[in-house]
Amino acid sequence: MMETVEQLVSFQHVHVQLNGGAPWGFTLKGGLEHGEPLIITKIEEGGKAAQCKKLRVGDELVNINGSALYGSRQEALILIKGSYRVLKIVVRRYADIHIC
C-alpha cells in the first residue's frame, strides 16, 4: 500500500510592520495558483523590508494586515497593494527540517 512521508517541521511566526508605503522592497513567489507556498524570494538591498531587518528570504507569507492568507498569490497581492502607509505581515519561518 501507499505510505505517506511524514514531515515534522518546526517553525516560528515573525510579526513585521513596514512603514512608509510601496514599494516595500521584497519579491513574492509561488501561491496556490501554482501549487506552491507563498515565499519571499528576494529582499531588495536598502529597501524597507531590508531596513526592518526582520524579514528573510524563504519566509512564507501567512498573514497580511490581520487577514490570514489561504495561499493564493492573487489574494496576497491585493491585500499588499491595499496597504497605503503601513504594512503588517506575519511570516512563517521554517527553522529545522526533520524527516522521519
Add this chain to the structure above:
Amino acid sequence: ALIYEMTIELSVPYDNGYEPDDYMMQEDEWDRDLLLDPAWEKQQRKTFTAWCNSHLRKAGTQIENIEEDFRNGLKLMLLLEVISGERLPKPDRGKMRFHKIANVNKALDFITSKGVKLVSIGAEEIVDGNVKMTLGMIWTIILRFAIQDISVEETSAKEGLLLWCQRKTAPYRNVNIQNFHVSWKDGLALCALIHRHRPDLIDYAKLNKDDPLGNLNLAFDIAEKHLDIPKMLDAEDILNTPKPDERAIMTYVSCFYHAFAGAEQAETAANRICKVLGVNQENEKLMVDYERLASELLEWIIRTIPWLENRVPEKTMLEMQRKLEDFRDYRRMHKPPKVQEKCQLEISFNTLQTKLRISNRPAFMPSEGKMVSDIASAWQGLEQAEKGYEEWLLTEIRRLERLDHLAEKFRQKATNHETWAAGKEEMLTRKDYESASLMEVRALLRKHEAFESDLSAHQDRVEQIAAIAQELNELDYHDVASVNQRCQSICDLWDQLGTLTQKRREALERTEKLLETVEQLFLEYAKRSAPFNNWMEGAMEDLQDMFIVHTIEEVQTLIAAHEQFKATLPEADAERQAILGIQQEVLKIFQNYGIRGDLTNPYSTITTEEIAIKWDKVKKLVPQRDSLLQEELARQHANERLRRQFAAQAHLIGPWIQARMEEIGRCSMAMGGTLEDQMTQLKQYEHVIVSYKPNIDRLEGDNQLIQESLIFDNKHTNYTMEHIRVGWELLLTTIARTINEIETQILTRDAKGISQEQMNEFRSSFNHFDRKKNGAMDSDDFRACLISMGYDLGEVEFARIMMLVDPNTSGIVSFQSFIDFMTRETADTDTAEQVIASFRILAADKPYILADELRRELPPDQAEYCISRMPPYTGPGALPGALDYTAFSTALYGESDL
C-alpha cells in the same frame, strides 16, 4: 358582817396622836406642860379647882387657890381619900416644912401606889406652891382616878372617854367629837351629851351652832343644876382660845361620864345579859346557818362533780364548744357565788369559833360530814374535777378540731384525686394502638411513660389520703365510715389503674415490637425487591434487546449469554418467592395480632403484583428470545457462506491485480528497450486487464449480496470489495497513467531532445534512489539523489525544490517530476526577466502594454488570456487601459515584486 363593823369602828380617827400608853403619856404631857400656855394655865386652874371642889365638898371642904391650898398636903390627902374611897396614912399635924413635905409625899406615894409613875413631881415643889407642878399633879390625879378607869367597849382611859363621847353623840349629826379641844368649842357636844342621857333637860332641836356661847352656858347651867356637875369651864375662855385646854375639857367631860355612867350600870347589866343571851342566840343561829350552808354547798358539790366528770364526747366541735361555753358560764357565773359561800362558810365557822372562844364557850363541832375538812376535801375534789374537765374539754376540742381539719383535708385530697383519676380508666383501656403506625405507637408509648410517671407521682397522694383516713380512724372521727368507704374506693380504683397501666404498657410494647418487626420486614422487602425489580427490568430489556450481530460467534455468544441467563432463572425465582414471602409474613403478623394499620410498605413502591407481572413477562420473553437467537444463528451461518465465497473470489482476484501491477511497475522501470517497446507491452497488459473485468463484476455481485445481508466484515479475507475495487481502479489508472507517462516521456524526449541513453540514465538514477521500489521517490530518496548529483542543499533550498517537484505535497516524487526537474535544470529556461524583456519589445519599450498591442502580436486566445490576467499599470505616465506586463510575468513565473 362582824369584820365589817369592826373595820368601820377602827376607822374613827383620833386626832391628838397620842399613844394609848397612859403611863408614858403622862410623862410626855408632863414634859410638855413645862411650857404651859398661860391661857391653858388659866383654864386648867379654874377647871381643876372646880373639880377638886366637887369632890372635896363631900368632905365638907373647898379650895380657893389651887397652888396655895394644897401646899400643906392635907387637902391633897383628903381629896385622894374622897376620890379613891380608901384611907390614906394619917397626916402629920405639924406646920413645919418637913411635916408638909411628909404629907405631900404620903399623897404622892398613894398616887404611885395606884400605879402612876411620878418622875418629875417632887413634894418640895408642891410645898413651895409651884403652879405648874401642882397643876400637873392634879392632872395626874384626875387622869388616874377620873379617867383611867373609864372603859368603853374595851377601850379605856382617854380613848375610852373619847369613844364614849362619840358613841353617845353619834346620833347627833352636827356633833363630831374628834378630840378634847376644838370639838367642844361650839357647845353642841356637851348639849348632845346631856340630851342623850336626859332629853328632858334640853331641847336640842332648838340649839344653834352659831351660838356657841349660849350653848356652852346652857350646858354648864343644866349640868350644875340638874346633874350635880359644878361649872368648871369658862365659856368665853373656851371660845376665845383657838385651842382650848385639853385637860380641862377632859376633866369636865369625865364628870359627865361618871354622872351618866352610873345611871347606865343597870342598863349595862341588863345589856350584858341580853348581850350574852343574844350572843348565845347568835352563835346558835350561826351554827345552824353553818350546817345549812354546809349541806347546801356539799349538795351542790355532789351534784356538780358528776357533771364535771362526764367524759362523753360530743360529735361536733360546735357541740363541744357549747360545752366549753357551759363550763365557762359555770366558772364565771355559777361557781363564784359558791366560792363566796364556801368562803362565807369558813369565815362563819372561824367567827363562830372565835366568838365562842371569846365568850368562853365550847368550840363548835359541826355534824359529821360537814366538818371544815370535809368541805375542804369536797371542794378540792370539785376543783380537781374542774381541772380535769377543762383539760378534757380542751383536749376534746383540739381533737375535734384536728378531726375536722383532717376530715376536710381528706375531702379535699380525695376530691382532687378523684378528679385526676376520672377518665384515666377509660384512657387506659383505649385500643388506639391497634390501628396506629410505628411512629404513632412510639408516640403513644412516650405518652404512656409520661402517664406512668404522673401515676407514680400520685402514689404519694393516695398514700397520704390513706394515712389521713387512718388517722381519722385512730382519732375516732364520728363519720369515719363514709371516710373509709371513700378511701377504699379510691384505693381500689388506684390498684385498678396500676393494673391497667401495666397492661397498656405491655400492649403498647408488644405492638411496638410487632410493628418494628413489620418495619424490618418492609425494609427487607424494599432492600431486596428493588434490586430484584431492577434485575427484572434489566432482564426484560436484555431479553428484548435488539441485537445486531455480524458473526456466528457473536450469535453464539448471545445464545450462550442467554443460556447463562436462563440458568439464573431458578435462583431469581427463589429470590422472588423469598420477597413475596416477606410480604406474606407481614400479612400473617397483621392477621394474627389483629393489627389494623396500613399494610402498604412505606419504603418501597414495588408491589407484589408488579413483581408478579414483571416476572411473567420475563418468563414469556425467554423463549421468544430463544427463537430469535436461533433465527439469527441460521442467518449468520448463511452469511458465513457468503463471506467464504467472497473470500475465495477475492483471493484469486487480488493477487491477479497485484501481479498485473507489478508487471506494470517492472515494465515502467525497465531499462532495456525503447519507450515504444514499453508502450507496446503496456498496451498488451491493458488488454488483458480489460478482459478480466467480468471477474470484478462477479465479485461486485457477491459483495452486493454481502452488503444486502448487512455483512460488514469478512475474516476470511483481508480483501474488501473496496480494496479490490480500488486495486482494480488503481490497476486501470496505473496502466493508463503508465501508458500516459510513457507517452509523456516520449513527448518530453521528443520535446527536449533527450536521448534514449539519457532517458535510461534518468531511469537508472531514479530506480537507484527509489529505495522502496515503488515507482516513486520519497523526500529522503530525492534528497539523497540530489546530493549524489552534487547539489549542496540547505534545508530551505531543498524545501523549495520539494515544492517544485511535489507541488501537491504528496510526499513523493514521480519519475515524470524527476525528469521535469532534471531537464529543467539542464535546459534553457525562460525566466521571468526574459518574458518581461519579450513583452517590452512588444510594448515598444513602454513599462506597460496596451490591449491592442497584445492582440496585434499574440494569438487571439493567448492575447485575451493576457488581457484578462494582466493587472492595470499604476505607474507614472500611464495611458488608460495600460496593463502591467511586469507583474504579470513575475506572477507567471510565480514571482511578484512588491
